Amino acid sequence: MGTVQLSNVRKFYGALEVIKGIDLTVEAGELVVFVGPSGCGKSTLLRMIAGLEDVDYGRVEIAGKDVTDAPPAQRGVAMVFQNYALYPHMTAYDNLAYGLRRAGLRRDAVDQRVQETAALLQISELLPRKPKAMSGGQRQRVAIGRAIVRKPEVFLFDEPLSNLDAALRVEMRSQIARLHQELAATMIFVTHDQVEAMTLADRIVVLNAGRVEQIGTPREVYHSPANLFVAGFIGSPAMNLLPATLGPSGVALVSGHVLGGQKGEGEAVTLGVRPDRLTLTSAESAHLSGEAKLIEHLGDETILHLRLADGGALTMKLHGDILLKIGARVHARIDLAGACLFGANGRALRLEGAHETKA
Amino acid sequence: MSKQRKPSAGARIGMLTYHALMLAISAVFLLPFYWMTISAFKTNAEIFSDPVTWLPDPIRWENMTSLLTREDFPFVQQFVNSVFYAGTVAVLVCLSCSLAAYSFGCLRWRGRNLVFGLTVCALLMPTIVTFLPIYLAWSKIGLTGTYWPLITPFLFGDAFFIFMLRQFFMGVPRELLDAARLDGASEFRIWWQIVMPQVRTPLIIVGLFATVYTWNEFFLPLIYLQDRQAFPLSLGLFTFQSQRAVEWSVSMMGALLTALPMVALFLFTQRLFQRGLSSIGLK
Amino acid sequence: MPITSAPPEAAVLPRRNRKAERGEARAGVLFALPWIIGMTLFVAIPLVVTFYIAQTKFQIIGAPKWVGMQNYEALWSDPAFWKSAQNTLIFGAISVPVKLIIALGLALLLNRATALSGFYRTIFYLPFLMPAVAGSVVFMLLLTPNAGPVNIALEAMGLNPPDWLLDPNAALWTLILLSLWPLGVETLVFLGGLQNIPKDVSEAADLDSPKRWHKLVWITLPLITPMVLFNLVIGIIYSFQVFTQAIVIGGTTGTPAEATLMYMVVLYRAAFRYFNMGLAAAMATVLFVVVLILTLLIFKTARSWVHYEGGEI
Structure with a gap:
């Protein structure tokens, strides 16, 4: 299995720069997930690695070879598409065999590879069928089979699960994770679904507007977002971003409450607090107080949306089924150990007293 | 899509009115067909009888034999000519237009929108505006009187059918082409092995339309062909009618037998025709 | 999309070899090439040559002789040109809109699921399959004065029918009437448009107002304006080129009394009866x-009344 190395990769659509110089190394056997809002360039980047889109500037290396100008079929990559992209007029067998035949493999070699792959994915009984006669999950497995059968250096997944229903998505997710283990394959997976990203990834690459915002393990990205964008993008419900200042005795909220931690000389900062790092408390010990505007009962947890006294919003995620009325006065306390701090430029600052979560 | 689901008395009357109206309109549309058919089996005198007779009595089958054996209306030969003409054009259209339509509908290249825009202009261009120089060129080469001028242009494509086919090619998902590129298929192979099988039905539709249009084509044969033996049916019928205007029963038999193959073709394939038409004009 | 303009800082960077997209672009041009050649040979070049011939005296035999605007001047003073232009304009101005309205009406009538829907559709479509020559011949028989079935029937009803194709005052109107018969294509294009209206949009309209005509005017018609545009443009262009029906019924002289003399017939006559290619080319240019x-x-006006789903293509 091969590494993928991108060096200062850039792409333009006309005068519009859609990929703004990306450096990235994917280690052999690693599963890297690209996440980002729609239009951030994650699919474009994947297609550039595949050779389906040109790399205007920079280098793409796969398994140590410069493939920047190589056609897709000679890069040692295989791709699983969002809509499966199975050839509708061919049986599953022919779908798997097509690429091998193009590569000039002999008939018996093709047959052997197809049968092996089918056995691995438990799709042997699907081989004589056409895509029309398969369920969504079956098509997805055949599509994965078509990628595996070519024994590529790198697997590319372009939002492959977004067309499946929720239950099937979970099942396919675990199957991909299993395949990754079994094949020890290098995989790059594009998704806009955070849960997919968090559960599958060895490392997550958060993209925004054609740039890498952060590269890190799921825990790093979640617990120590590198900047405000990542903080707001990763995690659901989103992290609370509260305006604050660094005072002589530590981080001070707009309300005047001082939380401790970093000291400073009045610099404006943003304090990031995950909704589950807030706890209900009494009026006296509260850091923040507000009025409940919306209460979502999820059964085992309750999500509270508050309007703060200063007009800001606050989201809390509480364990258990909390009974509250809309309009109720709610007092919250921040657990500084799970909070993040961002400077005026949006970059993360080291917050004293917070967890060390580096893996 | 009627809104009333319960079969109330009002709804039933509405339904009856609707069908009565539709059947009346249908009768108006069918009258010429009907009249053509019964006249084809009458003598001239019977055609113009007063009062009108709605059924031929007796049925004059001899009109058919006399049509098929006439010297001044070589129907069988002209039928064969029409089959050859329409068939060849249909096949050529399917091949040549699918190339251009694939390029416009599935591939991205610089200048594509410009060339497609010119295609739409060509589609809107009246035939006659470009016709005279083409005619002069063919007569210079000495190929007037043959089918070459009628068929050759379709070797290159036809604006209307390219326009129509492009809609269908645009429906082929781009990912399918990408998957084939990753599988190592050449661009030509992608067209032939991956995309063409997806548009098989549209190709048949276009072939059918081309057949009907060519079968009914009148202007080009009128200008290029001189020999009665070489005429296609529509021109043969015109020539006969303009020379023997009084022999209505033979004209009608000729018209009937000219129209019948297309009607039969349509009846067997009408679902395809409708699919083709409902895709037009979406732009 | 192809790269059109270089990014500002591109000047300092080496331009990459655009391999993937270049392969696709090369294929795109290659696949379109036969048609590009065809358009050049059979549309672009002839168009220019037509403009040229229009400025020459050219009788097929011999070389064309440059005469400038003489052919256009000859047309200007040719009564047949004016008569045929007038006939053709009247024909188009009445035939096209009337045909569209009838076709739209039929499509609206057809747009409901009944056991007979397929049957009606077939009937309305059949006239299109009829070769224009055959159709015209049949109408000549149907509308024969005195002895034809239509006149016999009308007379039996106590009416005084015209002589249709033989009456110089009625012949053009009869031709217009005949042109309304084959409206199957227009009808089915409209029907396709009606059936493409999403069901939820149609149902939302039903909920918004119980009156059917509200839905027709505010929902249905706006959503099928692309089909109206298509039918209108094609209809007008083809109506100006009406030829087969005119020559079958009126010959090259537009009998009776030039009442059915159409522009294309005069053009055909000039080119292939009198071999006056220059004059014919001038007529073609005027038509163009x-x-x-x-x-x-x-x-240009379409922007203001045609509604396109999702804008571009």
């Missing part, structure tokens, strides 16, 4: 200019 102006006008 008229069609061009009309098409541009329609497309």
